[in-house]
Amino acid sequence: MDSVQVNRAHWDERASAHAASRGYNIQGFLDDPEYLSEVVRFDRPRLGDVRGLRTVHLQCHIGTDTLSLHRLGAQVTGLDFSPASLAEARELARxxxxxxxxxxxxxxxxxxVLEAGAFDLVYTGVGALCWLPDIRRWAETVSVLLRPGGRLFIREGHPTMWAVDETRKDGLIALEFPYFERPDPLVWDEGGSYVDTDGVQFTNTVSHSFNHGLGEIVTALLGAGLDLTMLEEHDSCPWDFYPGATVEDEQGEHRLAERPERLPLTYTLQARKRNV
Structure with a gap:
C-alpha cells in the first residue's frame, strides 16, 4: 500500500470531524479574534516576534495553528496534502x-507549489513528522524554502514517546516501537482519533507512520545547511497520550501522573539557515 494514499484518505475522512470537535475549538477562534491554538500559545515565548515574517506552515491540517500565526502578525501560507483538510482551513480563515x-x-x-528561498520562517506543529518516511528529504525541503538567515520552528512529539506502547493497562513505560527511522512504516488500524469526534465512525482506519530519532533530525538539519539555535525537551504534550496514566494541567498539557521526569513527550526546536 502506498503510504501517501493511505494517509491522505485517513486525514480526508477526519477533517470535518476534527473541525467539529471540541478539541480544535473552532468556535473559540470565531468568538475571540485574539484566540490562539494551544500549540502556538505554549511556544509563544520561544517563537518570538513573527510580525511581517513570510511564513509557511507545513502540514497545516485544518489551519488552527496557521490562523494563530496570522494573528501574531505573520504573513502565512498553509500547505497540506489533504484537500478536505484544506477546505476546512480555508473556511475557518474566511x-x-x-x-x-x-x-x-x-x-x-x-x-x-512554493517559491524557493521565499520564506523567513518555516513552521511545523505537533504530530507532523511522524507521517514522513525520510527525515533528510524533509530537512532539505525546509532548507530550500528558507531564505539565508531564515529559521525553522517546530514543536513535535518526542521520538521516545512515539516508541512507547500506550495501550498497556499497568502504567509501565515500555518501548515497544522503533525509535530510529526505518524504511518500512508502522501500520496502524484504529477507528478513532486523537480528539473527541462524538462517536463518528470512520471507514479509513488504516494509517502509516514513521519515527525519527532526535539525533537523526538534528543531523539532517545540519546536513541541509541549518544551524541549531534551540532544542528544548518537554515532559508534556497537548493530548492524552497514555490514557489512565496522565494528568492534565490548566493549559491543556498532559504529562505522566507519576514521576513525569522519566519521559520526554515533546520538544521544541529552532534552526537557522546559514548565510553561506
Missing part, C-alpha cells in the same frame, strides 16, 4: 476574516 493562502501538496513536493 469566517475569521483572515487573509491566509493555502496550497495542496505533499511536503516533499512543496517546491512545486
Amino acid at each position: 469566517r475569521a476574516g483572515a487573509d491566509i493562502g493555502y496550497v495542496e501538496s505533499e511536503v516533499y513536493g512543496a517546491l512545486d
Whole structure:
C-alpha cells in the first residue's frame, strides 16, 4: 500500500470531524479574534516576534495553528496534502476574516507549489513528522524554502514517546516501537482519533507512520545547511497520550501522573539557515 494514499484518505475522512470537535475549538477562534491554538500559545515565548515574517506552515491540517500565526502578525501560507483538510482551513480563515493562502501538496513536493528561498520562517506543529518516511528529504525541503538567515520552528512529539506502547493497562513505560527511522512504516488500524469526534465512525482506519530519532533530525538539519539555535525537551504534550496514566494541567498539557521526569513527550526546536 502506498503510504501517501493511505494517509491522505485517513486525514480526508477526519477533517470535518476534527473541525467539529471540541478539541480544535473552532468556535473559540470565531468568538475571540485574539484566540490562539494551544500549540502556538505554549511556544509563544520561544517563537518570538513573527510580525511581517513570510511564513509557511507545513502540514497545516485544518489551519488552527496557521490562523494563530496570522494573528501574531505573520504573513502565512498553509500547505497540506489533504484537500478536505484544506477546505476546512480555508473556511475557518474566511469566517475569521483572515487573509491566509493555502496550497495542496505533499511536503516533499512543496517546491512545486512554493517559491524557493521565499520564506523567513518555516513552521511545523505537533504530530507532523511522524507521517514522513525520510527525515533528510524533509530537512532539505525546509532548507530550500528558507531564505539565508531564515529559521525553522517546530514543536513535535518526542521520538521516545512515539516508541512507547500506550495501550498497556499497568502504567509501565515500555518501548515497544522503533525509535530510529526505518524504511518500512508502522501500520496502524484504529477507528478513532486523537480528539473527541462524538462517536463518528470512520471507514479509513488504516494509517502509516514513521519515527525519527532526535539525533537523526538534528543531523539532517545540519546536513541541509541549518544551524541549531534551540532544542528544548518537554515532559508534556497537548493530548492524552497514555490514557489512565496522565494528568492534565490548566493549559491543556498532559504529562505522566507519576514521576513525569522519566519521559520526554515533546520538544521544541529552532534552526537557522546559514548565510553561506
